[in-house]
Amino acid sequence: MNKAFNLENIRKDFPILDQEINGSPLAYFDNAASTQKPKAVIDAIKNYYEQDHSNVHRGVHTLSVRATELYEESRTKIAKFINANTSNEVVFTRGTTESINVLASTLSGLIKQGDEILISTMEHHSNIVPWQELCIRTGAILKIIPINKLGELQLDSLEKLLGKKTKIISVTHISNTLGTINPIKKIIELAHLYNAYVVIDGAQAIAHTPIDVQDLDCDFYTFSGHKLYGPTGIGVLYGKENLLNKLPPYQFGGEMILKVTFENTSYNSLPYKFEAGTPNIAGSIGLAAAIDYLNSLPLNLCHQYEMEIHDYALDQLKSFSNIRLIGESHKKSPIISFIANDIHPHDVGTILNQKGVAVRTGHHCTMPLMEFFNISGTIRASFSFYNTKNEVKQLIGGLGIAFKMLS
Amino acid sequence: MDKKLQLLYQSTILEHGQDPRNFGKPDRYDEFAEGFNPLCGDKVNIYCKYNFNLELEITFESVSCVICTASASLMTTELGGISKGKAIELIDAVLDGLHCSTLNQKPLSKQLTMLDGVKEFPSRIQCAALPWATTRKAMIESETRLE
Numbered sequence A: 001m002n003k004a005f006n007l008e009n010i011r012k013d014f015p016i017l018d019q020e021i022n023g024s025p026l027a028y029f030d031n032a033a034s035t036q037k038p039k040a041v042i043d044a045i046k047n048y049y050e051q052d053h054s055n056v057h058r059g060v061h062t063l064s065v066r067a068t069e070l071y072e073e074s075r076t077k078i079a080k081f082i083n084a085n086t087s088n089e090v091v092f093t094r095g096t097t098e099s100i101n102v103l104a105s106t107l108s109g110l111i112k113q114g115d116e117i118l119i120s121t122m123e124h125h126s127n128i129v130p131w132q133e134l135c136i137r138t139g140a141i142l143k144i145i146p147i148n149k150l151g152e153l154q155l156d157s158l159e160k161l162l163g164k165k166t167k168i169i170s171v172t173h174i175s176n177t178l179g180t181i182n183p184i185k186k187i188i189e190l191a192h193l194y195n196a197y198v199v200i201d202g203a204q205a206i207a208h209t210p211i212d213v214q215d216l217d218c219d220f221y222t223f224s225g226h227k228l229y230g231p232t233g234i235g236v237l238y239g240k241e242n243l244l245n246k247l248p249p250y251q252f253g254g255e256m257i258l259k260v261t262f263e264n265t266s267y268n269s270l271p272y273k274f275e276a277g278t279p280n281i282a283g284s285i286g287l288a289a290a291i292d293y294l295n296s297l298p299l300n301l302c303h304q305y306e307m308e309i310h311d312y313a314l315d316q317l318k319s320f321s322n323i324r325l326i327g328e329s330h331k332k333s334p335i336i337s338f339i340a341n342d343i344h345p346h347d348v349g350t351i352l353n354q355k356g357v358a359v360r361t362g363h364h365c366t367m368p369l370m371e372f373f374n375i376s377g378t379i380r381a382s383f384s385f386y387n388t389k390n391e392v393k394q395l396i397g398g399l400g401i402a403f404k405m406l407s
Numbered sequence B: 001m002d003k004k005l006q007l008l009y010q011s012t013i014l015e016h017g018q019d020p021r022n023f024g025k026p027d028r029y030d031e032f033a034e035g036f037n038p039l040c041g042d043k044v045n046i047y048c049k050y051n052f053n054l055e056l057e058i059t060f061e062s063v064s065c066v067i068c069t070a071s072a073s074l075m076t077t078e079l080g081g082i083s084k085g086k087a088i089e090l091i092d093a094v095l096d097g098l099h100c101s102t103l104n105q106k107p108l109s110k111q112l113t114m115l116d117g118v119k120e121f122p123s124r125i126q127c128a129a130l131p132w133a134t135t136r137k138a139m140i141e142s143e144t145r146l147e
C-alpha cells in the first residue's frame, strides 16, 4: 500500500511532456483547462479500436459483446472511484457542460414560477447559463451566493438566501479561476434542510481531491474526463438513483428506449434512459484507463505534491512587487491566478509561450467573477503532479522577461 | 531576445500600446460601436465623427492588451482626416491583410505593416483586428440605421 511518489517515472508516463516549444522545454501549467494523458490512456483507446470495437448493447457477435463489457466495466470503475452506490447512478455525457445541461433541462418539470435557483459568484459559464435558461423557461429566479475579497463563498449569506422557495443549488466544488475549495458538504447539509436539490460542478475537484458522493450526500455531481487525465468528449453525471428515476429523459432515440411503437414508447431503465444514441465508447474506456492509472499511483501523495508545487510557485511569485493575487482562499487547490499592474494578461501569455511556458490568460469562462474583482482577466497557472520545480523556475524567469518587455 | 517576439512587440507597438493616441470619448460623435473579444474579454469602443469637409475624426476607449491597444491607436492616426469611403477601403485592406495575406503586400503605410508581426502569433490576430472590425461596424451600422 505504501507506494512512493516518483516524479521522474510519472513524467515518463506522459509522452507529450517531453518536447520543446519555441526552443525551450515545455512547461505545461494549463492543467485546469485540460490535463495531459498518460500512455496507458492512449494505449487503451488504441487497443480498443484495434481489437474490440463495435457498437454496444446491440449485437450477439463477439466484438459487440466485448465492447459492451468494456463500456460497462468503465462505468463500474467510475462508480467505485466516486463511491457511488450503484453503477446505475453513473450516466455518461460529453462532459461537465453537458451534465449540467441535462440537469437544467430535466429538472425544469419540478420548477414553478417564483421558485429560486442558487448559484455563486465564482461559477463557470457552464454552471450559469443553463440555469439562466431554466429560469427563462419556468419563471424561476436565479439568486447569487456572494463571495468575499479572498474569493471564499459566504456561507452566512447562503443561509439567508435559503428558504422555502429554494429548489436547486448548483455550486462548484473547486473554482477553476481562484482555486477556492468550497465547503460543499456543509452546503449540501444546509440545502437539504430546505429540501433543495444540490448539483455540484466537480470539473476541477475530480483531479485534485478524493470524491465520495455518498459521504457528501450530494444529489448530483458532474465532471469531465479530460480534466482527469482521460480523453475529451466523455464526462459523467452522477445522480442519486431515486432522483434520476424521477427525471424525464434528456434526449430521445435509440438506446434509451425499452419498446417503441408508433403509438407509444416506453423508456429504458437507468442509466440508459439518459444515454440516447451510440455513446462515446472509446472515451469511456479511456476514462476508465485514466482511473486505473491514477489508482496505480500514490494518489494522496500526488495531491500533496501538487500543493507543494503550488506553494513553491506562490513563494517565488512574491519576488515580483507588481503582482496581485486573485483568489486567496484559506482552502485552495493547486491553481494560482494573478494580475500584474497595468500589464495585460494576454501579452504576458504570449511572451511566456515563447519561452515554452503554457499558462492560461483571460476570464477563464468566469466573466461575472472578473466583474466582481473589477478586472478583465488573469494569468492562471494550474498545476498537476507531473509539474516540476524547474518548470516553476522557467515560469518565473519568463515572467521576469515579460514584465521587463512590457513595462 | 527572441526575433518573433521582438517583431511583435517592436518599439512602435509598445509605445502606442502604452501611450495610445486619440484615446477617449468625445462629447459628440456621429457613429459608435462596441467591440468585444469573447476569448479574452477585451473591449473596444469606437467613436467616429465627421467635420464639415466630411473628414473622419476617430477616437477610442479600450480595456485591452498591448497589441489591441496599439492597433487601435495606429488605426486612429491612419484614418483621421480621410473620407469615410477611403477609411472603409483601408479597413478592409488591413483586415484582409491580417486574416489572409500579409500586410506587407498591401499598399499600406509603413506604420501599419508593423502589425505584420502578429501573423506569427495566430492566437493574437484577433487582438489586432478587433479595433478595425469595430470601426467598420460603427460605420456600416450607422448606414443601415439611416435607411
Ligand SMILES: Cc1ncc(COP(=O)(O)O)c(C=O)c1O
Binding pocket: A032, A033, A094, A095, A096, A097, A098, A124, A126, A127, A172, A174, A175, A176, A201, A203, A204, A224, A365
Ligand atoms: C469549474 C468548471 N466547470 C465547468 C467546466 C466545463 O467543463 P467542460 O468544458 O469539460 O464541459 C470547466 C472547464 O473549464 C470548469 O473548470
